[in-house]
Amino acid sequence: MAARTGGQGGKQPTINDVAALAGVSKKTVSRVINRSEFISEKTRLAVQKAIETLGFVPNPQARALAFRRNFLIALLHDNPNAQTVLNFQQGVLDAIKDSDLALLVRPVDRGSDKMLEDVRTFLEKQRPIGAMLLPPISENDELARLCEDLGVRYVRVGSALLDDAKHCVSSNDREVVGEAVRRLIALGHRRIGFVRGPVGFRSAAEREKGFREALAEAGLTLADDHYAPGNYRYTAGIEAGEKLLSLAEPPTAIFCSNDEMAAGVMSVAHGKGIAVPGELSLIGFDDSPTATHIWPTLSTVRWPIREMGVRAARTLVADFLGSGARIPEGESPVLASTFVERQSVAAPDGKG
Amino acid sequence: MAARTGGQGGKQPTINDVAALAGVSKKTVSRVINRSEFISEKTRLAVQKAIETLGFVPNPQARALAFRRNFLIALLHDNPNAQTVLNFQQGVLDAIKDSDLALLVRPVDRGSDKMLEDVRTFLEKQRPIGAMLLPPISENDELARLCEDLGVRYVRVGSALLDDAKHCVSSNDREVVGEAVRRLIALGHRRIGFVRGPVGFRSAAEREKGFREALAEAGLTLADDHYAPGNYRYTAGIEAGEKLLSLAEPPTAIFCSNDEMAAGVMSVAHGKGIAVPGELSLIGFDDSPTATHIWPTLSTVRWPIREMGVRAARTLVADFLGSGARIPEGESPVLASTFVERQSVAAPDGKG
DNA sequence: CTTGCTTTTGACACCGGTGTCTTTTAGACG
């Protein structure tokens, strides 16, 4: 009448129990667990049966110790956008689902001057096989060097190539921003405003580049008073909106470097009685939940964040993930973002 | 010229290295690490110095093995609201910051019929000390029983007491919804609509109860056509808005069971040219980022999710967290939500 | 039936810590 399936006294069965039941040595059981090739079919089946009977699950701590390597990968982020983090995380979990790996999630405090030290302590204690760095901390070169020094593999996720392909997953934001802007131009917009992301962020710089390039292609330039600084926060969008929409000749369209700021600009437009998209077209970036939760719904750029999670995990630990996870030699680490057109974009009113 | 601080050949120093350097046995080092009381001050200092010199960090896997217990806690969630998950997670991390514990985050797929099995596999493999269950899966009794069976401590987070205090952290949503509704009534609203959360969700039921109770207190009742079903999604808000705002006598205020649905209702109002808050007051629930990213900003109920994370972690593993983490005997596991009033609420126009 | 080789399997040490029990040391006391 033992309450538990196997083992004794409510404890988990160990490799020794399995070995005893199957009538082999524990090393043989170990070979079965690790799919060693030097084992006869007959023995393998016997051991597998014993494993099933007992409901044996190898102790990951013991394996980690014996292998001198544990089966953890870490996700480091300081991302203000929760949805992004969770989507990426989901992609990583998709990728490691059938492996022995587990995921450790670690938010880091970018502001803190102890950040590097904190991360070092974390990595030294947990000793993950590898770490994935989400933007914006992925842009921190010291962090990458720290991983290198500690012998922890790493992958940096970014809006542009931050490192060599082995250490990098990114999306083609610049191009897609260009596409979005070309769409505005095609609709007849000529006065197009720009709200920038925070200084020092690579992603912000990329988006600005994409914006300016598309303008230049069309022979347009960005007027100084059509440019507003920002920091990816809603309040910055409010400020930018106040600035750009108070002009004597306000822009007929504004590209905002993320959705939150676009939402801020949109609030200002509503407050001023400016019709969106009739009098003002708006485009954001991220395709965050906000983009579809505001009215009118926001045209934006969606980056394939979940897929990037899968890719990052594979780049990091393909050798742990079974054959399907191999990334073909020389394949680009750049995944495709897409421009998503919604209600907030239309041809400009009046003179087109 | 060794590249690394301590150890040999780039490897981490072990307890043996420390013991050798300090001239004591490894057991003595172990005693220092674990703050054993049977150790002389002199020895402790010597060992501590050796630890510092070598930069020794105990191997968590080895400790886990020797202790027959690892130092992981798990966070299980299937939460559609990323911000909530991340905030809660942050609270947990605050709580375990100075401990040896690490956090494993595990999204689960509620829809899947293999859900329980997946979780079982996860728990058996990782063997965390405890698990925290976020709503809505925290409402699943089978899951709680599974934890119990596996000897994994657990804490269920919910909008109401789901279990005894030892296994529960919640907030007083019902009361605060009542407070919000009383505010509407005080402003003069009499026709108040309600958009419900998904059937089968405890949180949805609590919010509805709070709503109806407050109405009843004031001698009002919820007219059938002022009630709309929902599922916490934006699209349900759209549908609810279409329904409620097409009435001959539409409500002058609507309580929505979460912010996303409120955003949906607000979109419909904008589309119909109904002024918010002039002609329609709106209240949501969650205080999600959306609440401040829409225009006008949304009055809502904020639940202390980060603090709940701290509390959940303490409830789960106070004995691992140092003296500050003790929860006084008999202290209620109910934390306080608050009503946050923003722009979306005002006295009704015209007849008040 | 040996021999010689390859394939399978096992014995035993080891990964880096902790538990138990024993031995040593230090201090109190007669």
Next chain:
DNA sequence: CGTCTAAAAGACACCGGTGTCAAAAGCAAG
């Protein structure tokens, strides 16, 4: 100064796996 006791430190097994290398088994050829 010897004795007794409590505190401190150490020896050694052990947690549950894997690596190494030697031994056993299987098989073809002599």
